[in-house]
Amino acid sequence: MAMDMTFLGTGSAYPSPHRGASALVLRVDGECWLFDCGEGTQTQLMKSQLRAGRITKVFISHLHGDHLFGLPGLLCTVSLNTSPDPQQKPNCMDIYGPRGLRQFLRVTLGLTGSQLLFPYAVHELEPTPDQCPQEGWLNLEMTAEHGPPHPQEQLGRTISHDVSSDCYFLFEDKKFAVKAFRLFHRIPSFGFCIQEHNRPGRLKTELLKELGLKPGPLYGRLKDGEPVTLESGHVIQPSEVLEETIPGRKVCILGDCSSVLGEGLLQLCNGADVVVHEATLGNEHREKAVDHGHSTPEMAAAVAQACCAQRLVLHHFSQRYKPSTLQKEGDEDNVLELKRQAEDALQDSGIEVTLAEDFMTLAIPRRRPR
């Protein structure tokens, strides 16, 4: 199964003509999962090779406008480009994000009279009190639902923090388990861990033939992990006839954050193929970055190292950093310097650093059997 991610916006704070506001698409098996949706994401999508109509799930890391203001418009435009099949009920768009997101969509879609041709459900993550120390006015009253639901709004789940694992269970299907973990920013922020299930290794068909088993349904049962009893009474265990298990890939996409690493993050991101982490400002602006709840490349590197990740992808750059293609010699702020700072912090660790730019696509190759 092919898996890749495309960065639609790598800028922080606001969209500019050179860097979109936060948004990236993880493509899994033809489906597009959108992570964050800053203003202008729909236009960035149109400029990319991706199709907005392929978006089946949306994940919002936190409610700051540069990660969210594009969502109502995106839903409207996806709907405008939908040609509903009268024979088939349209799929529900699942939207995951912090408490308050449901009310945000209810009001923005409701007051604008936005009609959607598909249903949507908002599954809200309940922040813990220590995630929102500063801004008391972002209170329970504000985030509670009020007013009539949108005609297409379906009942979403309220997902509580699992204290023992310090994480949130979003969903699990045949291919993936998706969880979220807490981050610490100025407002409640989350990271998402997309864990592909391990897959059984290939069948040793030569050996099976030697054992007298011809290709057929029993092969499938062995592959599914069930033992098979031969006519002779001999029992074949799957482990005897399967190559080594193919480990599932793990992709971790973090929202805005600063320093504090929760237990959930460390557990869930451990051994990730890819950790996508913000690096809003260079190391030399660490104090300012931390003041605003953000990270530097060095701080992002520390997270990747603590998780033993294979690759660290930096994004969410202050708009003072031009894309590397527009960089001129002598420019005071050089985005390539951010990459160098992370690489310096990770030397000898074997962790690769990638600098995300708008419209960059990063393949996430299958792991080798272990």
Added chain:
Amino acid sequence: MAMDMTFLGTGSAYPSPHRGASALVLRVDGECWLFDCGEGTQTQLMKSQLRAGRITKVFISHLHGDHLFGLPGLLCTVSLNTSPDPQQKPNCMDIYGPRGLRQFLRVTLGLTGSQLLFPYAVHELEPTPDQCPQEGWLNLEMTAEHGPPHPQEQLGRTISHDVSSDCYFLFEDKKFAVKAFRLFHRIPSFGFCIQEHNRPGRLKTELLKELGLKPGPLYGRLKDGEPVTLESGHVIQPSEVLEETIPGRKVCILGDCSSVLGEGLLQLCNGADVVVHEATLGNEHREKAVDHGHSTPEMAAAVAQACCAQRLVLHHFSQRYKPSTLQKEGDEDNVLELKRQAEDALQDSGIEVTLAEDFMTLAIPRRRPR
């Protein structure tokens, strides 16, 4: 006083890489007044010659997303680029638009924890019941304010429909009187009339000298319309010593609408220098346009003619119409054809037709004295 308008987005329904969503800036005396603010308007502003920090007033014609979804982000970005002078209280941003706009901003700014460095006030126009025949779920409960106001929200006015004049009085200052009038669309929609005050003609200085009056404060009083008594007892009337009055310019900017012309529109737009009118689809799609509450070039022309306007500017084109610079021979939908359709409808009327494109600036020259 220089006056011009710049189109930031001339597309309907959603922003695309080729046409922004609805937004235009009327520049008066160095101030920028923004009319509508679709998603991406802040990025269009950055690409233009205008400065977002110069925006002092915002007017929202109606609450559809393609005219509104860019407003929360725009306010945040204007704030980020504000360097407040601690000696001076920042000016209040006045925002005018239909009932529900206050709650929209309260929720979008509030839930996203958007901090602004300047105060804002939303002055809401109360629609009349016949403006919203279809969508009953856009009801009073939804548009009512709920939840805590934003820390920077100041008390805005609620502006009722003046039945006798069929219009809304927004504000009047030394230079302008600004009113709104009702339009008929799928949801309540409004047009705005910006009427510059007439200015007194120039002083006939030769004549004044002959009358024995030397340049000084009395000249100013005459210019302000006050009679002046000479030492001889002779009274000079302003009309004797002033050239002809310079009539004020009138600019009318209409939101989305279809067909029905109210008395307010006809009165307020009468003799306008410029009428900006939507032309979403060509004449051949009239039925579809009307179904969606929109206009064709012919319908826009009828409005301009009914108002005896001097110039009709068409905008708000379906995204099927590419900008004329990207038009290729043989393209099925040609935006130049929309202009031709309006011109056909206006032949011999003397009304000029202008096709708006993104980033086009249209000067609104002073009128000649009458």
